[in-house]
Amino acid sequence: MATLTFLGAVEGVTGSMHLLKTEHSTLLLDCGLYQGRRDEEAKNHEPLPIDVSQVDAVILSHAHLDHSGRLPILLREGYCGPIYMTRPTVELIEVLLKDAASLQERDAEWENKRRQRSGKPLIEPLYRQEEVDGVMKQCKSTRYHTKRKITQDVEINFADAGHILGSAIVEIFITENGQSKKLVFSGDLGNSQAALLRDPDIVTEADVVLLESTYGDRNHRSMEETLDEFEQVILEASENGGNILIPSFAVGRTQEIIFRLGELYQQGKLTHQKVYLDSPMAIAVTEIYHRYQDVYNEEDFDAIEESAERAHSHNQSLHSLLPILSYTTSTEESIALNKVVSGAIIIAGSGMCNGGRIRHHLKQNLWRKQSHVIFVGFQAMGTPGRKMVDGATRIKMAGEDIAIRAQIHTLGGFSAHASQSQLINWLSHFEKTPKIYLVHGEEGAKQTLCSAIKEKGWEATIPHLNETLSF
Structure with missing residues (x-):
């Protein structure tokens, strides 16, 4: 039986991270920074809530730092396996992570000048440029709509999420004891009114869906x-x-x-x-x-x-x-x-x-x-x-x-995020009702979206931080 543990983007919008365990594999979905209030960002300095030595592969939905920004920390704590993403995402995270490292190094330098004057111990930046270089060496690019076996019992497929360049809806196919299961991680779904990118791809089958809810409490103006x-x-x-x-x-x-x-x-x-x-x-x-x-x-x-x-x-x-x-x-x-x-x-x-x-x-x-x-x-x-x-x-x-x-x-x-009506419309294409878990949203947005989904006759659950479900 597979399990999924919610490790981030559960009590708010940022810090996306979920741990999937199957009979033979342990996979990490996203490894994002917490952003916003100081108490939120302080969580980035805590040890990662996983045993890195047990992780076989990382799957990245897209390049935004709240989904990718703790990858250098993952490597520092000992991860040396592959990180799967689309090709544009590979190029984008190099830019974003190097910029983040530069800012963190500069902030640490300024803080240490103050600390030296007051006799306080010096601090280290969250991560450095060379740690970003290590991340880039472990990136594995995958095309959209190309099924790929990544472990003994798991295959993945990236569908276009339409959120930013390279953003993906992650379809995860699990085979255990001769039985097949499918987990769909929406990542961040795009606003179908937005320019340049295509509308999010439609997915029709899943046993479990992790759905973002950033704008779950409202619809965008036309x-x-x-x-x-x-x-x-x-x-x-x-x-x-x-x-x-x-x-x-x-x-x-x-x-x-x-x-x-x-x-x-x-x-x-x-x-x-x-x-x-x-x-x-x-x-x-x-x-x-x-x-x-x-x-x-x-x-x-x-x-x-x-x-x-x-x-x-x-x-x-x-x-x-x-x-x-x-x-x-x-x-x-x-x-x-x-x-x-x-x-x-x-x-x-x-x-x-x-x-x-x-x-x-x-x-x-x-x-x-x-x-x-x-x-x-x-x-x-x-x-x-x-x-x-x-x-x-x-x-x-x-x-x-x-x-x-x-x-x-x-x-x-x-907004580059789908609105409430767009999220529900995307869900409506599933042919059989999956188990729906709402992540990546503030509490009010999740509660409102949960009620709206129930009005359509489906059930949605709001998980708690560190909660584990089996499927």
């Missing part, structure tokens, strides 16, 4: 309404002379926003002089997106191709849609943007404003009434982004207490 509001914010900012700041996640959201700005530009509706992508990581990720246009949906790929043809360019990329886009890679280029007081759209990370270059742009612009801040993704509890969305009038930013006079906008329709 993309048409979202784009209308997006356009209106941009026009208003143009009229009153303000800058627009868009805190954005480097993977997925940034590329979506560039595409949507490109649509407005092609329609003659974008009068800003310049769009700046001020994030070395997002720039690197955008270049990876360019290399995998074969996974784009047909309509959006055609739009990119047509804009390139109109410009007589062979560069079929997001740049062909949005020629006023500039990359700011160096620190000096980023600082120079502080002198720009109007007419700019600045896209920078982090998406929840708890780090990265966006904090310095917020410091320069939040106190200006003519400025606009557009939130285009989920804001976890305890983050600066959540505080602004919830109506804070002042906020600590880069060591200063800043008055919030800028106009704050939340455009949930840009």
Whole structure:
């Protein structure tokens, strides 16, 4: 009998980790960082809740750090086996993990300077660049829709989750004592209204389904309404002379926003002089997106191709849609943007404003009434982004207490996560009712989704941290 233990993304959205044991195999599904409040992030410094020596393989649903960010720690604790993922995910995690390691090394360096002055013991960063290099050596890439045997009694298949480039719905086929069982791990399912990527693949059979529930308590506004509001914010900012700041996640959201700005530009509706992508990581990720246009949906790929043809360019990329886009890679280029007081759209990370270059742009612009801040993704509890969305009038930013006079906008329709109705629609394609377990969501979202699923005549369970089920 197989067992599944819930080790993360159970009491909240981040820290995805689940342990699957079969008669002959022990598999780890995801190995993600906790993100958000300080007490949440403190869990990253605790030993992993598994016996690493017993793990035969790791299966990664996608590249976001809340699903991949503790892989270097896994290796440090002794894991030396394969890590299975899609090919785009291999490229993306190298960028994300190296950036995370760089930030952790820098933070540890600054903290140790303070500790030296006060005579306190020094600390180590969560992990270093060389540990990321070790992770990359153990990555095994797998194509979508290609069944692969990974242990004596387990085969896997990656279906397209439509969430970010390379994101996967993981289908796990278990054969024990001549009997077959199937576990489906949704990973993060994409928003079918989003740009560039295809809709999540439909899965029709499973004994057990692990389903994400990030937006289990709400439905997104229609993309048409979202784009209308997006356009209106941009026009208003143009009229009153303000800058627009868009805190954005480097993977997925940034590329979506560039595409949507490109649509407005092609329609003659974008009068800003310049769009700046001020994030070395997002720039690197955008270049990876360019290399995998074969996974784009047909309509959006055609739009990119047509804009390139109109410009007589062979560069079929997001740049062909949005020629006023500039990359700011160096620190000096980023600082120079502080002198720009109007007419700019600045896209920078982090998406929840708890780090990265966006904090310095917020410091320069939040106190200006003519400025606009557009939130285009989920804001976890305890983050600066959540505080602004919830109506804070002042906020600590880069060591200063800043008055919030800028106009704050939340455009949930840009979310890369499926909404409640999309999650239920995805579930509805299973031909026989599986056991459904809700993970990766805040308590209210899970409870609401659980009730909505029951209204459809199915049963869903909200597991507890460290709970084990048998199937």
